[in-house]
Structure formats: structure tokens, C-alpha cells
Amino acid sequence: MTRLKLKKLEEYLQCVDGFEKPKLLLEQYPTPPHIAACITHCMQEQYDDIEGKLVADLGSGCGMLSIGATLLGALLTIGFELDDAAVNTFRQNVLDMELPNVDCIRADVLQVPNGKWDKAFDTVVMNPPFGTKHNAGMDMRFLDVGTRLATGAVYSLHKTSTR
Amino acid sequence: MKLSTYNFLTSMAIKGVKVGYPLKLTINKKDVIESEFNPVFIERLLPKLDWSAVYSAAQVAELADDIPAAQPDNVAEDEQLLQRLHHLLFEIDVLEGQLECPETGRVFPITDGIPNMLLNEDEV
Numbered sequence: 667m668t669r670l671k672l673k674k675l676e677e678y679l680q681c682v683d684g685f686e687k688p689k690l691l692l693e694q695y696p697t698p699p700h701i702a703a704c705i706t707h708c709m710q711e712q713y714d715d716i717e718g719k720l721v722a723d724l725g726s727g728c729g730m731l732s733i734g735a736t737l738l739g740a741l742l743t744i745g746f747e748l749d750d751a752a753v754n755t756f757r758q759n760v761l762d763m764e765l766p767n768v769d770c771i772r773a774d775v776l777q778v779p780n781g782k783w784d785k786a787f788d789t790v791v792m793n794p795p796f797g798t799k800h801n802a803g804m805d806m807r808f809l810d811v812g813t814r815l816a817t818g819a820v821y822s823l824h825k826t827s828t829r
Numbered sequence: 830m831k832l833s834t835y836n837f838l839t840s841m842a843i844k845g846v847k848v849g850y851p852l853k854l855t856i857n858k859k860d861v862i863e864s865e866f867n868p869v870f871i872e873r874l875l876p877k878l879d880w881s882a883v884y885s886a887a888q889v890a891e892l893a894d895d896i897p898a899a900q901p902d903n904v905a906e907d908e909q910l911l912q913r914l915h916h917l918l919f920e921i922d923v924l925e926g927q928l929e930c931p932e933t934g935r936v937f938p939i940t941d942g943i944p945n946m947l948l949n950e951d952e953v
Contacts, residue, residue, distance in 0.1 A: 741870045742833050753943050766864035767919055769834040773946040777953060779841035786837055786877060
């Protein structure tokens with residue numbers, strides 16, 4: 667049983683602040699609340715991959731997917747994000763919404779060290795850079811890290827043109 | 830930053846660092862944010878915890894009296910300890926402080942609740 671109805675989840679996610687000035691080179695596309703709500707709800711409702719799970723969000727931006735996972739009852743959600751402005755917005759979103767058990771780390775996803783993080787998470791979610799701004803293959807490099815960190819599923823959004 | 834997150838942080842990405850764990854934690858400013866206690870969550874987290882890091886975090890957070898120095902055998906059956914672990918790992922929010930690599934002394938600052946683990950290109 668999913669703890670929140672899809673509609674309610676989407677309503678909450680509409681309160682998540684996004685990028686103030688998206689940076690083109692970092693491919694900071696926001697994840698729209700509707701899509702974030704649908705996919706995180708589906709992860710829980712159909713696959714039982716969120717509630718009570720350790721969840722990582724790679725390239726977490728302002729935290730849309732992390733917050734979706736948190737609202738659906740993740741045990742602990744950790745966002746990894748390179749950009750200073752985005753991590754600050756993430757953190758502010760978490761404080762404003764008074765969410766428990768969610769953190770954001772400022773880090774380069776491609777620098778995430780081996781060891782402690784390997785298989786630390788049950789589930790990995792991400793809306794990675796697609797690799798369309800002189801960084802071809804970036805999405806696949808994010809996926810490689812994701813599969814290293816997860817013991818269960820990795821959910822990732824991609825662009826058909828970079829397939 | 831919650832201390833549950835601290836449990837996973839290493840400095841192993843620095844060139845030449847072998848273990849990089851546990852990072853030496855300093856807390857300059859912290860907050861306590863109440864959250865719902867869920868014993869099942871703490872039990873699920875137990876196998877992922879490194880007790881030495883948990884205990885050192887407890888010392889830094891001035892909660893060393895609550896947490897035994899060595900991991901007891903039957904943590905899951907000790908409701909009081911689970912509750913204390915919950916408080917330590919999920920309710921303490923480190924706002925300002927730092928994490929120091931035990932091998933190189935490289936300092937990772939914690940600012941406004943966010944640990945900055947970014948490395949310069951010449952460090953990796």
C-alpha cells in the first residue's frame with residue numbers, strides 16, 4: 667500500500683523550488699512535478715522500491731526525485747549534486763517542507779569513491795545530464811555509478827536521441 | 830547533514846588514500862530535528878553501519894553516554910538503544926563543521942547543513 671495518493675504526492679511536489687538560473691552546461695533540466703510524482707509513485711506502488719529503502723539520487727539538482735522518495739517513506743535518501751546553487755535550493759526545500767531522513771551532499775557523481783558507497787543503497791533514482799553539451803556519454807557514466815551503488819533497482823531518465 | 834549520512838562518507842576518492850575512513854568529524858553548530866521513530870528502519874540500517882563511526886559521531890555530538898563503544902550482539906532487541914540510535918543518526922542535523930581525511934588531513938567543510946565533498950582535479 668502506497669502511503670500517499672498520486673495526486674497528493676504531485677501537489678506536494680509542486681511546492682518544490684527549482685533552479686533559479688539553470689546552467690546550460692550542467693544540463694540542469696528540472697524534473698517536472700507531474701513526472702516526478704508519477705515515476706516515484708510507480709517505483710513504490712508497482713515495485714516496492716521506496717518505502718523503508720535507502721535511496722540515492724544522482725545529480726539530484728533541487729531535489730525533486732529525492733523529495734518524492736522521502737514523501738513516499740524512504741528510510742534515508744541521499745542526493746549527490748555538483749552545483750552549489752542547486753544543493754542550497756535542495757536543502758532549503760527540505761527545511762521548508764520539514765522532511766525527515768533526507769540529505770544532500772555536494773559531490774561530483776563521477777568522483778563518488780569506491781568502498782563505503784558501493785551497494786550502500788537499495789534503490790538509485792536519477793534524471794542525469796543527457797550528454798548533449800560537449801559531454802557525450804555523461805548519462806551512461808552516471809548509470810555506471812548508479813549500478814555500482816545499488817543492490818536493487820536503478821531508475822534513470824534518458825533522451826531518445828542519445829540512445 | 831544527518832549522522833546516518835556521515836556513516837557512509839569517505840575520502841577514498843583522494844589520490845593515494847587507501848581507506849579514508851572514518852572521517853574526523855567536528856561539529857561547530859547543530860540542530861535537533863524531531864522525527865518519527867521507526868525501529869524497523871534502524872534495524873534495516875544496522876548492517877550498513879560502521880560502529881566505530883557511529884560511536885565517534887556520538888562522542889562528537891556529546892551523546893557518548895547513550896551509545897556503547899562496541900556494538901552489542903542484540904541491538905535489534907534493545908528498544909532503548911534503537912531509540913538512541915534513531916536520535917543520533919536521524920535527529921541530529923550538523924549545520925556547521927568539518928570532516929577531515931584521516932590520512933591526508935584534507936578538510937571537507939560542512940556549511941549550512943551540506944557537506945562539500947568536491948575535490949580539485951589535481952587531488953583525484
